[in-house]
Amino acid sequence: MTYRTIRQRLLLSAGSTVIMSLLLSAAANSQASATQYEPSPQSDASSQETSSSSHPDVTHVHFWEELMLEPQDAWSKLRESFHWREQPLSDKAQARVDKWIDHYRSSPENIAEITERASPWLAWITQQISERNLPGEMALIPFVESSFDPSARSHRGAAGLWQFMPGTGDALGLVRNGSYDGRLDVVTSTNAALDYLETQADQWYEGDLQLSLAAYNAGAGTVNKAKQHAENQGLGGEYWDLSLPQETMQYLPKLLAIATIIDDPERYDISLPDIHTDPAFAKVKLEHSVTLSEASQLLRVDKSALAELNPGLLNGALNPSSAQTLLVPENVDHDVLAELSAGGTDRQAVASTNSPDTYRVESGDSLSAIASRYNLSAQELMRLNEIERPDALQAGQLLTLSDS
Secondary structure (H helix, E strand, O other), rough: OOOOOOOOOOOOOOOHHHHHHHHHHHHHHHHEEEEEOOOOOOOOOOHHHHHHHHOOOHHHOOOOHHHHHHHOOHHHHHHHHHHHHOOOOHHHHHHHHHHHHHHHHHHHHHHHHHHOOOOHHHHHHHHHHHOOOOOOHHHHEEEEEHHOOOEOOOOOOOEEEOEEEEHHHHHOOEOOOOOOOOOOOHHHHHHHHHHHHHHHHHHHHHOOOOHHHHHHHHHHHHHHHHHHHHHOOOOOOHHHHHHOOOOHHHHHHHHHHHHHHHHHOOOOOOOOOOOOOOOOOOEEEEEEEEEEEHHHHHHHOHHHHHHHHHHOOOOOOOOOOOOOEEEEEOOOOOHHHHHEEEEEEEHEEHHHHHHOOOEEEEOOOOHHHHHOOOOHHHOOOOOOOOOOOOOOOOOEEOEOOOOO
């Protein structure tokens, strides 16, 4: 089940009386006006002010039309943040980008699938990119890295939306254990990826983010060596000057190709899913353990939806010792979210009413993960089953979960 926001929203709040008055005035003025007027693009501030006095309906009509005819969505917000489309490329570099544009256009169904998969994440990632004043094209890195699949794993061991290798994830503080993998946690891994790219750009490349992207793919050592070689040959040492491993040579052209298509999808006969400008999820800070089953019942949200938003929870439960934030669909009632966050009595009632009496151990289970899943402490689970050592669990073993 894909969680994307396809809600129809009012352009203005009923409580926004000032703006609503303006709009009502604009509608009345537009009906009363017999002539259409367009200000000259060359008009300066003073001439525009004079125009407004001469034609009182102009600004209002224009404002009304802009609101009604050009609603914002996540894609338009993303396009507004694109930086690199204005940078001229050499014919050779442009040919490398065009090759990937043709490749993506040849399989529009793939773009449709990937952009649909991006729906829960795109607005939030774009927001993070914008807050850091980074090129909007960087919000599309997961398109190249993982096809926007937060659970993606490569044969080399990379995982998550941003495809962190275990060692890199460890170095960046992304927790990995039997019940949680921070590389699969979209919020945590996105922040880590952007920190990494910015730090690397400042440390090695005088802020050149395109070189940092190459190093993200091939490693800083490989890029630094290629950069030095290019400079020794009298070249500028920018990304397009470097001779790099084949995958890295295609990395930025792929990113710019998909950004070009998203910048003008109609030109390339590509259909993009509707994505609202607001993030499709809310973050709930928890200081207590909770299973996705418990949360789904309390929030009245399908468990599979919670699982898709929280792929880092490997055993279907959040344990504050590893992760403290649960992602939930953004339209969940705020009062219920507060109740979940507080760990109130209703949650305990849900757990006690719906929890089974026994659990059969599966391969890969750990005592702490099972205990967390059923709102028990590991010590309590050991007591109930007379277990002396936490590592003594065996697949197929039947555990008692309560005294009853």
